[in-house]
Amino acid sequence: MDQTAGADRLLRETVRGGGGWTAGLALVAVTGAVAELLLPATLGLAVDAALTADGGGPFGGTVGWWPLAACALVVVLVLTDTLGDLATGYGAARATARVRGRLLRHLFRLDVRQVRRHPVGDLVGRLVGQAADAGQAGNAVVLAGIALLPPVGSVVALTLLEPVLGLTLLAGLAVVAVLMRAFVADASTAVGGYQRTLGAIAGRLLESTAGARTVAAAATTDREAERVLAPLSDLAGHGRLTWRLLARASARTAAVAPLLNLAVVAVGGWALAAGWLTPGELVAAVRYAALGAGLGAVLAGLNRLVRARAGAGRVADLLAQPVAGDGDRPLPPGRGALRLRGVGVRADDGRAILDGVDLTVPAGATVAVVGASGAGKSTLAAVAGRLHDPDAGEVLLDGVPLPELAHPALRAAVGYAFDRPVLVGATVHEAIGLALPASAAAPPAGDLPASAPVLRAARDAAVDDCVARLPEGFRTPTGDAPLSGGEAQRLGLARALAAQRLLVLDDATSSLDTATEQRVARAVAGRAGERTRLIVTHRVATAAAADLVAWLDRGRLRAVGPHHRLWADPAYRAVFTAPTAGAPTTAGPAAGIPAAGPESDVPAAAPASRSAAGRRAG
Numbered sequence: 001m002d003q004t005a006g007a008d009r010l011l012r013e014t015v016r017g018g019g020g021w022t023a024g025l026a027l028v029a030v031t032g033a034v035a036e037l038l039l040p041a042t043l044g045l046a047v048d049a050a051l052t053a054d055g056g057g058p059f060g061g062t063v064g065w066w067p068l069a070a071c072a073l074v075v076v077l078v079l080t081d082t083l084g085d086l087a088t089g090y091g092a093a094r095a096t097a098r099v100r101g102r103l104l105r106h107l108f109r110l111d112v113r114q115v116r117r118h119p120v121g122d123l124v125g126r127l128v129g130q131a132a133d134a135g136q137a138g139n140a141v142v143l144a145g146i147a148l149l150p151p152v153g154s155v156v157a158l159t160l161l162e163p164v165l166g167l168t169l170l171a172g173l174a175v176v177a178v179l180m181r182a183f184v185a186d187a188s189t190a191v192g193g194y195q196r197t198l199g200a201i202a203g204r205l206l207e208s209t210a211g212a213r214t215v216a217a218a219a220t221t222d223r224e225a226e227r228v229l230a231p232l233s234d235l236a237g238h239g240r241l242t243w244r245l246l247a248r249a250s251a252r253t254a255a256v257a258p259l260l261n262l263a264v265v266a267v268g269g270w271a272l273a274a275g276w277l278t279p280g281e282l283v284a285a286v287r288y289a290a291l292g293a294g295l296g297a298v299l300a301g302l303n304r305l306v307r308a309r310a311g312a313g314r315v316a317d318l319l320a321q322p323v324a325g326d327g328d329r330p331l332p333p334g335r336g337a338l339r340l341r342g343v344g345v346r347a348d349d350g351r352a353i354l355d356g357v358d359l360t361v362p363a364g365a366t367v368a369v370v371g372a373s374g375a376g377k378s379t380l381a382a383v384a385g386r387l388h389d390p391d392a393g394e395v396l397l398d399g400v401p402l403p404e405l406a407h408p409a410l411r412a413a414v415g416y417a418f419d420r421p422v423l424v425g426a427t428v429h430e431a432i433g434l435a436l437p438a439s440a441a442a443p444p445a446g447d448l449p450a451s452a453p454v455l456r457a458a459r460d461a462a463v464d465d466c467v468a469r470l471p472e473g474f475r476t477p478t479g480d481a482p483l484s485g486g487e488a489q490r491l492g493l494a495r496a497l498a499a500q501r502l503l504v505l506d507d508a509t510s511s512l513d514t515a516t517e518q519r520v521a522r523a524v525a526g527r528a529g530e531r532t533r534l535i536v537t538h539r540v541a542t543a544a545a546a547d548l549v550a551w552l553d554r555g556r557l558r559a560v561g562p563h564h565r566l567w568a569d570p571a572y573r574a575v576f577t578a579p580t581a582g583a584p585t586t587a588g589p590a591a592g593i594p595a596a597g598p599e600s601d602v603p604a605a606a607p608a609s610r611s612a613a614g615r616r617a618g
Contacts (some may be wrong), residue, residue, distance in 0.1 A: 005210065007313035010099075011137045017098040018138035024083060025139065029146040034082030035073045037153040040291065042070045046282030051279060060402050088139050089122030096135025103127055103315055109323045111388040114189035117319075117348070119203025126314050130195055133311025140308040142300030154292030158172050159263070161288075162271050165264055169292050176253060187245045187303065191310040196237035197231050199314075204228040246460025249299055257293040263435055264289035324389050327404035331413055334398030335363035336501035336532035338384060344392035345379050353379045354390070355555040363549075364399070366533040368543040368563070370575050371552035377536045379551065381506045384534055385414035397501060411435070415499025417508035420485070428481055429474040431491060432457055436500040450474040453498075461494035462520050465485060486511040493520060499531060506536045521545070540576045551575070 015022060044068030046608065104127065107115060115123070151173055159166025208215060208224050215224045230598045268285040271277045277285065338361040345354040354376045361367045374376045386402040395402050397413060405413075415435055425431035433454045449455065454474065456463040466487045470476040483491070489511050494505060509517050524533060535542060543549050544563045551559045551572060559566060566572045 001495050004313070006113060006316035007309055009139075010316040010319065011309055014095050014099055014137040014308075015141050016138075017095040017135075018091035019094055021087050021094060022138035024140060025087035026142045026146070028080045028083045029142055030149070032077055032084065032426050033146050033149040033153070035076040035080065036150060036291065037157065039070060039073045039077075040284045040287030041157065042066055042073060042414060042470040043287060044278075044280035044282075044299070046070060046280070047283050047431065048278050048280030088143075091138050092132075093133050095138050096132050099131045099134050099315060100127055100604075103131060103318060106319055106321075106323065110321060111324060112382060113348075113388050119200070119201030119206065121204065121206035122199035123318075124206070125195075125199040125202045126318060129198070130311035130314040133195075133307050134315050135308075136304060137308040137312060137349065140301065140305040144298070144305045147239070147297040147301040151292045151298065154288040157288050158285060158292070161285055162268075162276055164271065165285055167268055168263050168267050169260060169289060170261065171254060173292065176229065185243060187306045188310060190238050190245060191306055192313065194235060194242060195314055197235040197238060198460055200231050201228065201235065204231075205588045212353045245286070246299075248305060253299055255502075260293035261286075261289045264293075303510050318339065326407040327401075328406050329400055329404045329409075330406060331400060331409050331501065332398055334501065335530055337361065337363040337398050338415070338502060338532055339396045340380075340384070340393065341396070342393035343380075343383060343390045345376070345383065346391050349425055352555045354383070357393070357552075357555075357557045359557055359560065361532055361534065364530060364532060365547040366535065366545070367548045367550055368546035369534060369536045369550045369552065370543050372575055374554075375552040377450055377552055378506055380550075381416075381504050381534060381536050385416060385502060385504050386410060387416070413499065413501035415496035415503050417493045417496035417503075417505045419489065419507040419510050421488055421508075423481075423483075423488065423491060425478055425508075428470065428476050428478060428491065429454055429475065431478050432494045434495050454494075455495050457494040459488045460497055460520075463490035463494055466490065483574040484511075492522065493524075497524075502532050502534065504534045504536075509542075510538070538576065543576075 013546075018025075043066075046069075049066050107123065107127075116199055122545075131538075151169075155166050155170050155173065158169055168404055205228050208228055215221055265286055268277060268282050268289075272279065272282045338359075340357050340359040343354055343357040343359075344352065357380065359380075371377050371378055383395055386395065389403065397405070397410075402410060423431040424434055429450055433451065436453050436457075449468075450458065450473075455464065458467055458474075464583055466483070467476075470481055489508055493505075493508055496505070496508075505524065509520060512520060524535075533546075535546065536542060546563065548560055549563050549566055550557060551566060559569075559572070
């Protein structure tokens, strides 16, 4: 019931979203419908005038005005059809753009976990296909409503000519209305099922496309094709059902229409013989019978309305998912002190991903987050900068809970770099400057290769030489940039380096060679003491270079302390997939990322259990 109400509400909003074009379509369509209803009466009057004319040629006396009026009405019908097509196209385009914009903004504001519950292909299908169907709502409502005017107007006109004729047509239309109602109910179910199944296929196809190399290497192309197309039989079933329902409704309408027409003609002939109708009125009655019984436009309007409502339901399903609100507090002065208190995150099945994590990261320190696969490292990184909120506990940055921070302040304070970054922006320059203020990220003027902040970020991330080799340098469209995995990682790092308080690297250097990683490490460690660094890593050298290591084990924080102290624990050494003999036990520039931040901020020699940041979770 809630989903139906959401679809209807979105449908109403989309009708209004068409703006003046939808209102113009309604005006033009009403004008056309009125002209269509006036035409039979005008023709009937022309016939009666011709039969009673007393000279003056074939259009003698006043008879000439009625044919001219009929021609004028035909011209009006042609004009309204043309203008109606124009208003239909522009109105649908405007409404569709609004629906897509609203859905896209909502998806970006949703919790990352909520978005991941839907396959990307399904989301694209809703954004492209179902949003377009919903965008037709204004046209569908207007045209479906206007399509009722000819039958209703015909009943009224026939009743004015002769009440028996009106009752005859009304009785037939009542039967058709019952049939139409059954069509709407059944077709809604079939169209909704078709759209859901199509979204599932699109999701599987996108997954397979992203993993094409794996599929080819495993020689499972045929099996993967079968998996993607497995729902095809269901899709075909929903499609056949939709066309069957439409064909059945059309057949019933086509069968009733001639009978209605014949009944009105028979009653009209009897009324003419009885002297109740004039010949011209009989001509008008026959035309009104054909107009009232011609229900193809009504059926087409209902079918369009069904598709629009089904599309609106799919879009409304996403829009109904709650968005975590933002606060309005600015960040107080600080250097990125991060604190997690009792943080818990659960999977959809109730399994604990993080369980009661208490972690204090001193301002300006570098903390490496390590643990076996599935320990919760990426989830901890995600809640640290509010990519999503924890299910329990809270996260504070410089003493302020993240949900209370104004969104611009939070995003300026926290920067993320990932192992497989997505480059957002039309050009490489925009992709790097995404997190910078608008003035700093503006495209360079004249012959400058890039704005100064973007160029500095590219150099710090050791990607400037790579960009220089691109066809158009920083102006190269991101889609045309032939980048390796390591180069894409460096562009992602360049984008993240704009962070003012907290820099979060989620395995963001995994594809870099040793020399490049050393260069990037110096940039990451820059601005010593001014911002905090949280680094998810699998590399022992990176952990050794950090001020502190947060060791996660099956969602719980097992220990926090300097790497050289934790290295004494065999279980800690086992975390690293390929530990080497004589692994470094002290931090230094040669170890990877240099230690950063004043020593007063980092508990150095104290045991982990006694340090301000070191804890063990039972």
